[in-house]
Amino acid sequence: MRMAKMPTTKSWVAIPPSSHFSLANIPFGIISSAKDATRRPAIAIGEHVLDLAAFAQSGGFQKLPSFQYTATIVFTSSTLNSFAALGRPTHRTVRQYLQDVLSENTPYPEVLKDNSPLRDVALIPQAEVQNHLPLSIGDYTDFFAGRNHAFNVGTLFRGPQNALNPNYNHLPVAYHGRASSVVVSGIALHRPWGQVLLDPTADPKTPSFVPARRIDMELEMGMFVTKENTLGHPVPVGKAEDHIFGYVLMNDWSARDIQTWEYVPLGPFNAKNFGTTISPWVVLADALEPFRTEGLDNPNELQSYLRESRKENQYDIKLEVDLKTSDGDVTTITRTSSRNLLWSWPQMIAHHTAGGCNLRIGDLFGTGTISGSDPGTYGSILEQTKAGKQSIKLSGGGEQKFVQDGDTIIIRGVAGEIGSDLVGFGECAGTILPAIQYS
Amino acid sequence: MRMAKMPTTKSWVAIPPSSHFSLANIPFGIISSAKDATRRPAIAIGEHVLDLAAFAQSGGFQKLPSFQYTATIVFTSSTLNSFAALGRPTHRTVRQYLQDVLSENTPYPEVLKDNSPLRDVALIPQAEVQNHLPLSIGDYTDFFAGRNHAFNVGTLFRGPQNALNPNYNHLPVAYHGRASSVVVSGIALHRPWGQVLLDPTADPKTPSFVPARRIDMELEMGMFVTKENTLGHPVPVGKAEDHIFGYVLMNDWSARDIQTWEYVPLGPFNAKNFGTTISPWVVLADALEPFRTEGLDNPNELQSYLRESRKENQYDIKLEVDLKTSDGDVTTITRTSSRNLLWSWPQMIAHHTAGGCNLRIGDLFGTGTISGSDPGTYGSILEQTKAGKQSIKLSGGGEQKFVQDGDTIIIRGVAGEIGSDLVGFGECAGTILPAIQYS
Structure with missing residues (x-):
């Protein structure tokens, strides 16, 4: 595992050392504000955001002339899809430019650092x-x-001998989820x-x-996803990185009791489609490059379409819930850590498209639950409570199983060590409210 | 089962008696033409289409003043989403108006029947x-x-005693499919x-x-879907009809050998996401009202959220492949017949949203495969060949199992009898090309 030891790069914007949004990050998101309810792109920097609509419209990209006009279009959109559509080389250029603008020793102080009217509206x-x-x-x-x-x-459910299905180490198992109910943190x-089966042993089973x-x-x-492929034309695993815009944290909420009853034979449905929460800031793929590491070892020889030349095909992102x-x-x-994955993003893309399925800009992939091997490292309560047989001990002395009404689940993820520039995701938080009154 | 016996209504547009697109139908679709590559809405009438962009822009809706301005917006869109968003009462009004305009005894002959310049461009x-x-x-x-x-x-796979899973008669089992690879007929x-497992009996299983x-x-x-619901707010079964825009034929292509290997435990994925074909003309829900009938009987007492007051909750659409x-x-x-369903569209909507999942305008639902009980009525080749153990006899004397390269599957669906106005879907056709060269 390679440790990322990068020197801290100073910005003229005050950035606390513990901030997830160092100058090495520059994640993109969509914001609105009390002064302007318009949804518009921004980047996070320290404890501020840079409003990219205001920045672009006020000539912020004047020192990047090839992008200046495009910026006024893609950064006045209400989503990042049109920016994503420009492709990774452009994202790289724009991120580097914004790092230059925000750097303590910026070559372009007149753009923002010394431009207090723009700073006042955009930062x-x-x-x-x-x-x-x-x-x-x-x-x-x-x-x-x-x-x-x-x-x-x-x-x-099946004991350690049969824990993994026969296909598990051969292909990245996946299911189609529900896009409409993906919501942003908060x-x-x-x-x-x-x-649900209140009495799972009753015969006949009656829900x-x-x-x-x-x-x-x-x-x-x-x-x-940042780049589409044509229907019928798979993405080779070696070119799959070109299709990645960036990353977020995700909480794929699951109702285990609904899932148990409904999922045979077509997989989870209502157990998952009531909501999936993602963190708001998309960390560009380039920002995570310094944090590459190896994932879990696969005992199988892989089919050729899944074989990668690079061994360091995961990231070491520290995850907490x-x-x-x-x-x-x-x-x-x-x-x-996010390195607890058997399959990499390029492998997931190669597999998803292997039969010709087309990806589109803005498509979202999830890894599936990330867990370590030991207690304290499990990414689901199902594992933590041994399917509801044990309780979770709370810091206040109480204990409980599963998520109660009013509980908030907060996921944090960050790469790097304090003392170097952190590349983090902020929070992915969601609260479960009581069930509605059903008429 | 109620038989639809409606008198033929004549149009001044020539409509062959066998046409699926009688004056009683008026299905909506998106077209382009050699003269105008712009994608735009149209209706099908007999062997013609009425170009709704041209019609709306030339004052075709002048006798429906409440809709005249809206028509120039929704009918110059490249999809029907904005028309769908107007809701069923508007669809009803617009369909009735177009029936009036196209009727032999139209009250508005000046709009189209006697307006040869507009007829020349729009019909x-x-x-x-x-x-x-x-x-x-x-x-x-x-x-x-x-x-x-x-x-x-x-x-x-399991014998007749265990053929249906315990949940089957209790809830409309479903899975999330892939939207990006839904394609139009042709x-x-x-x-x-x-x-795939070339030798399913080998141990260990090696794909x-x-x-x-x-x-x-x-x-x-x-x-x-024509009307959205807010995340967290289920659609009651009694109000679900308001959420239905209309219907199409569908071929949910399936690679059975991929499916067998991949589907445990999360359901079908690459076996289905290489493509799903739908017919091009959306038959509005109102057009099928005369063809209501009862579906398959459910032995279970249903949960209240699935209980409908109407027994005739299916349609009798004759289906052929x-x-x-x-x-x-x-x-x-x-x-x-399409009546071979256990669950109705309102029940599917009520179940899909029961946990709060939000539907959006343009969401697509499929019934799942429709089969009768007897040979000759099966909606999949899996059933027709008893999982590949028998062959299909071809009319030319040959026989085969499953779909071969160059084969075309053509689905037709029509309600009504010749001699009355047919309400049909035309064709849903798709050809399987040879596999690509995989590098």
């Missing part, structure tokens, strides 16, 4: 903006690439109603329609 | 237009509501590559990456 404290979904999502696909999670859950979700009792989180990473109860008690229930 | 032979996807699809959900199909397939698809050998069709009906081989041999391999 906004994060506390004053609201985040929105960064891209309009075409299709959402969720993988099952966290092998420790697959093993842990398989062990609970949007609360109601506990879903659904059919009840009730608010789900086993609401779980799933700690995942998400990826947005907090469970915050309605009385304010906060317990960190998971600490793990 | 185009169908042979001169190309159809495109009628709506931009947000999410695509495929159900499993054809109980005969579920029973037939379950019997093949678009050819390449045979997908994928992982090969090859062009799929068991390409199947699935005869389905599709439905487009032709298999046309590359040498021109045409064999009708399926004849059945």
Whole structure:
């Protein structure tokens, strides 16, 4: 595992050392503010955002003439799809330019550093903006690439010998998820109603329609697609990186009791489609390059379409999950790394398109739940409670199983060490509200 | 079962008695033409289409003043989403108005019948237009509501006693499908590559990456959503009809050998996402009202959120499937009715949203495969060949299993009897091309 030791690069914007949004990051998102409700692109820098609509419209890209006109179009859009469509070489250029503009020793002080009228409108404290979904999502696909999670859950239901299905190490298992209900961090979700077996041993099996009792989180990473492929034309694994815009944290909420009853034979449906939460800032693929590492070892010889030349095909992003109860008690229930994956993003892309399926700009992929091997590293409550048989100990002394009404699940992810420039995601937070009154 | 016996209503446009596009139909689609490559809305009438962009822009809606301005906006769009968004009462009004305009005894002859300049540009032979996807699809959900199909397939793999899973009669089983690869009738698809077990009995199970050998069709009906619900707020079954724009025929292509290997535990993925074909003309929900009938009987008492007051919750649409081989041999391999469903569209909507999942305008639902109980009525080749153990007899004397390169699957669907006004869908046709060369 390669450790990222990069020197701190100073910005003329004050950036606390613990900030996820160092000059080495420059993640993109969509904001609105009290002064201007228009949804528009921005980047996060320290405890501020740079409003890219205001910046572009005021000539902020004057020192990047090839992009200046395009910027006024893509950065006045209400999503990042049109920026994503420009492709990775452009993202690289724009990110580098913004780093130059924000650097302490900027070659272009007149653009923003010494331009107080523009600074006053474009550099906004994060506390004053609201985040929105960064891209309009075409299709959402969720993988099952966290092998420790697959093993842990398989062990609970089938024992360790049969924990992994025969296909698991051969292909990146995945299912099509629901795009409409992907929400940005901070949007609360109601506990879903659904059919569950209150007595799973009864014969015949008879479901009840009730608010789900086993609401779980799933700690995942998400990826947005930046380049489409034509229907019928697979993306080779060696070219798949070109199709990656960037990454977010993801909580793929799951109602385990609904899932148990509904998922045979076509997979999860209502158990998952009531909501999926993602973090608001898309960390560009380039920003994570210094944090490459190896993932989990695959004992199988892979089919050629999945074979990568690079061994360091994962990232070492430290992931944590907090469970915050309605009385304010906060317990960190998971600490793990995003390297706990069997399949890489390029492998997922190659597999998804292997039969010709077309990806579109703005499509969202999820890794599936990321877990380590040991207690304290599990990315789902299902694993933490051994399918509801044990309780989670809360820091305040209480204990509980699964997510209760009013609980908030907060995922954090960050690459790097304090003392170097951190590249982080901020928070992916979601609260479960009580079930609605069903008429 | 109520038989639809409606008198023929004459149009001043010549409509052959066998046409699916009688004056009682008025289905909506998206066209382009050699003279004008712009994608734009149209309706089908007999062997013509009425170009709604040209019609609206030339004052065609002058006798429907409340809609005249809106028409110039929604009918110059490249999809039907903005028209769908207007809601069913508006669709009803517009369809009725177009029926009036096209009727032999039209009260508005000056609008089109006697307006030869507009007729010349707006009334185009169908042979001169190309159809495109009628709506931009947000999410695509495929159900499993054809109980005969579920029973037939379950019997093949588990025997008749265990054919249906315990949940089957309790809830409309469904999975999230892939929206990006839904194509309109006429678009050819390449045979997908994928992982398959060439020797399913080998131990350990070792897949090969090859062009799929068991390409199947699935005869389905599709439905487009016309009204959204807010995330967290279910659609009551009694109000679900308001959310239905209209219907299409659907072929949910399936690679059975890919499916067998990949589908545990999360359901079908690459086996289905290489393409789904739909018919181009959306038959509005109102046009099918005269053809209501009862569906399959459910032995269970339903949960309240699935209980409908109306027993006639299906349609009697005669469905046929032709298999046309590359040498021109045409064999009708399926004849059945769309009434062979356990769950209705309102029940599917109520279930899909029961946990709060939000539907969006342009979302597509599929019924799942529709089969009768007897040979000759099966909606998939899997059933027709008893999972590949028997062959299909072709009309030219040959026989084959599954879809061969160059084969075309053509689905037709029509309600009503010749001698009355038919309400039909035209054709949903797709050809399987050879697999691409995989580098």
